[in-house]
Amino acid sequence: MTTTMDLEQLKNLVSDREALLNNLEAADTAPLLMVLVHLGGDRSWLDRIAPHIKGPWSFHDETPDALKAEMREAVADILEIYAETGRALPTELPMDILPQMLKACTGQVVPAEYFPLINEEIDLAGTDPKTVQWRKHPAPEKLAAFNVLVVGAGFSGVGMGIKMQEAGILFTIIEKNEDVGGTWYENTYPGIGVDTANHFYSYSFDNNNDWDHFFAKGDQIEAYIKRNVERTSLRKHIRFSEEVLSLRWDEASLMWHAEICRKDGTTYQITANAVVSAVGMLNRPKVPEIKGLESFSGPAFHTARWDHSADYRGKRVGMIGTGASGMQVGPAIQNDVSNLTIFQRSPHWAMLNPLYFETVTESKKWVLNNIPFYTKWFRFQLFWSSSDTFHHNLKVDPNWPDKKHTLNAANAEVRKQLEAHIASEVGHDPELIRKATPDYPPYGKRMLRDNHWYRMLTKPNVDLVDLSIDHVEPEGVVTSDCTLHPCDILVLATGFETRRMLWPMQIEGRGGATILDRWGDEDPRAHLGITVPEFPNFFVIYGPNTNLSHGGSAVFHLECQVRYIMQGLRELIESGNAALEIKPEPFWAYQEKVDAAHRDLVWSHGGVTSWYKNSAGRVHAASPWRLVDYRNLTEVFNPAEYEFTPAANA
Numbered sequence: 268m269t270t271t272m273d274l275e276q277l278k279n280l281v282s283d284r285e286a287l288l289n290n291l292e293a294a295d296t297a298p299l300l301m302v303l304v305h306l307g308g309d310r311s312w313l314d315r316i317a318p319h320i321k322g323p324w325s326f327h328d329e330t331p332d333a334l335k336a337e338m339r340e341a342v343a344d345i346l347e348i349y350a351e352t353g354r355a356l357p358t359e360l361p362m363d364i365l366p367q368m369l370k371a372c373t374g375q376v377v378p379a380e381y382f383p384l385i386n387e388e389i390d391l392a393g394t395d396p397k398t399v400q401w402r403k404h405p406a407p408e409k410l411a412a413f414n415v416l417v418v419g420a421g422f423s424g425v426g427m428g429i430k431m432q433e434a435g436i437l438f439t440i441i442e443k444n445e446d447v448g449g450t451w452y453e454n455t456y457p458g459i460g461v462d463t464a465n466h467f468y469s470y471s472f473d474n475n476n477d478w479d480h481f482f483a484k485g486d487q488i489e490a491y492i493k494r495n496v497e498r499t500s501l502r503k504h505i506r507f508s509e510e511v512l513s514l515r516w517d518e519a520s521l522m523w524h525a526e527i528c529r530k531d532g533t534t535y536q537i538t539a540n541a542v543v544s545a546v547g548m549l550n551r552p553k554v555p556e557i558k559g560l561e562s563f564s565g566p567a568f569h570t571a572r573w574d575h576s577a578d579y580r581g582k583r584v585g586m587i588g589t590g591a592s593g594m595q596v597g598p599a600i601q602n603d604v605s606n607l608t609i610f611q612r613s614p615h616w617a618m619l620n621p622l623y624f625e626t627v628t629e630s631k632k633w634v635l636n637n638i639p640f641y642t643k644w645f646r647f648q649l650f651w652s653s654s655d656t657f658h659h660n661l662k663v664d665p666n667w668p669d670k671k672h673t674l675n676a677a678n679a680e681v682r683k684q685l686e687a688h689i690a691s692e693v694g695h696d697p698e699l700i701r702k703a704t705p706d707y708p709p710y711g712k713r714m715l716r717d718n719h720w721y722r723m724l725t726k727p728n729v730d731l732v733d734l735s736i737d738h739v740e741p742e743g744v745v746t747s748d749c750t751l752h753p754c755d756i757l758v759l760a761t762g763f764e765t766r767r768m769l770w771p772m773q774i775e776g777r778g779g780a781t782i783l784d785r786w787g788d789e790d791p792r793a794h795l796g797i798t799v800p801e802f803p804n805f806f807v808i809y810g811p812n813t814n815l816s817h818g819g820s821a822v823f824h825l826e827c828q829v830r831y832i833m834q835g836l837r838e839l840i841e842s843g844n845a846a847l848e849i850k851p852e853p854f855w856a857y858q859e860k861v862d863a864a865h866r867d868l869v870w871s872h873g874g875v876t877s878w879y880k881n882s883a884g885r886v887h888a889a890s891p892w893r894l895v896d897y898r899n900l901t902e903v904f905n906p907a908e909y910e911f912t913p914a915a916n917a
């Protein structure tokens with residue numbers, strides 16, 4: 268056994284075989300099969316079960332009950348052997364049979380290029396292989412002379428802080444809110460939740476087996492981030508209710524000077540050797556420029572600034588916007604309002620996932636918590652089901668005849684399924700079908716989860732208005748046909764300032780140029796989405812072209828970025844250089860690569876507007892890469908791509 272504790276736990280687990288078998292009934296077939304083959308090594312189980320697993324989601328499992336029962340007995344046998352012999356649980360992936368295992372687990376071929384990524388994601392040993400180790404541990408005085416300023420204590424800032432703390436790097440996190448959580452702290456609108464499965468939308472180094480839903484609600488995600496802060500004692504590094512107003516690179520001291528505003532409006536300055544922006548892309552609410560909006564007589568607020576003092580029950584609510592936020596708000600309030608008028612500029616596609624509405628039963632939690640490695644394989648299964656498998660179908664087939672509506676045969680097939688789903692939900696109403704069906708290809712805008720949105724549209728107290736808004740009056744919203752839609756409350760589900768990334772911080776780099784001078788109002792660019800020429804020792808998490816738009820989890824991406832930044836910091840600290848800066852050549856080469864990759868991808872499609880691209884049609888927010896590509900691009904920080912400035916006293 269790896270530890271006495273493990274052995275005791277195992278002995279306890281197998282002490283009542285009947286109870287164990289009963290508990291195992293809640294296990295999904297694919298991850299349990301992985302546990303069985305990994306621990307027992309009997310690959311014949313793969314041949315027996317694989318034909319019944321038709322795809323990567325648990326609802327693709329068609330294994331007969333008798334076979335499942337037999338498998339549970341075999342799992343109990345194996346666990347008993349480990350408990351009796353005290354043999355160590357293997358914490359390595361069984362490479363000799365891994366391809367067959369992954370194929371059986373997902374119902375698909377998992378190419379070998381994914382194995383390093385899978386090794387990190389599954390992390391059987393629980394040691395986080397992405398952790399950046401010192402090559403030559405710096406002397407304490409060297410570490411004490413280097414400090415990092417992190418802006419923001421959401422998922423990214425906390426993840427960055429955890430890794431710096433592990434490495435012994437000094438840092439301070441400045442957070443404008445009163446607590447951690449970022450997006451998950453600020454967004455409290457009714458229905459708030461995530462549409463990436465949570466056992467995967469979570470740090471790879473802190474699996475959580477206690478999510479109440481497969482797609483968790485906002486408060487649980489906020490609690491998870493908080494739990495990580497407490498678990499790692501990170502809170503002492505965070506200054507709350509303070510906002511970074513500006514950052515200036517001082518060429519004499521080769522340090523960043525930050526101006527920080529306290530809650531009471533007073534400001535102070537601090538310096539840092541390096542800065543990590545962890546403010547994200549979806550933080551500053553975009554308030555639409557609609558004539559007369561300020562004249563509205565009732566409460567009007569953005570989804571990210573939900574006014575909980577405005578009681579919507581029994582009221583006429585107008586909601587502008589039908590993106591991910593609006594799509595969650597609508598069904599959450601429809602039942603309680605007297606009338607919900609939804610102003611739609613363009614519809615989104617929304618896909619149904621049966622797990623979206625399911626809670627994680629206590630017996631499923633038991634399996635996740637108690638069966639060795641089950642939670643790891645469960646996480647992998649979710650990774651595979653919701654990441655790269657569809658990416659290649661988002662490319663335009665040059666010979667495809669119907670490019671306005673679809674991109675290729677697979678995309679057309681998805682469109683057919685989505686249309687069938689809309690029809691099945693609102694089938695009796697052709698006008699509603701017309702309004703709710705996008706004319707652009709699936710995935711052109713963010714693919715949403717149908718959380719009973721279409722069903723809600725059919726309710727008698729809901730109106731979907733697809734005429735453009737002319738102006739707002741004190742009594743309500745007036746559309747282009749001069750109709751006044753009376754409202755008591757106006758909800759702005761209108762998204763975020765994704766084009767002006769890092770705004771409103773004033774960031775002045777080497778030579779005095781600000782980042783907005785370089786990016787303009789809507790063309791942010793960074794090497795790998797992380798570093799920017801003329802901005803030394805400045806790193807961005809969730810920066811330009813890093814939004815995952817085909818699938819995957821933002822947490823996966825941020826962990827890739829944290830690893831890369833940690834290597835950059837290691838390079839600086841170990842070498843004793845004062846600054847590093849991305850050279851223009853690799854920076855521009857990367858920009859060309861990104862733009863070239865986007866050229867044929869769905870997000871550049873001419874027939875769709877989205878927050879992924881700017882007014883010139885350049886995709887600035889979406890990543891063109893598969894997760895495995897971005898992992899490989901960011902796996903190793905290449906010092907040859909950077910200009911280093913020695914310390915003044917070197």
Ligand code: NAP
Binds near residue numbers: 462463555589763
């Ligand atoms: P969004 O996707 O940008 O949607 C904004 C909506 O407002 C769109 O329907 C847009 O119409 C409309 N709009 C904007 N300005 C308007 C105007 N002047 N007049 C009329 N309509 C206007 O914003 P979001 O819904 O807040 O979502 C942003 C992102 O946050 C998502 O894509 C997702 O990445 C993340 N998010 C995730 C979740 C989740 O995990 N479940 C939940 C919420 C948000 P057009 O489409 O025509 O531009």
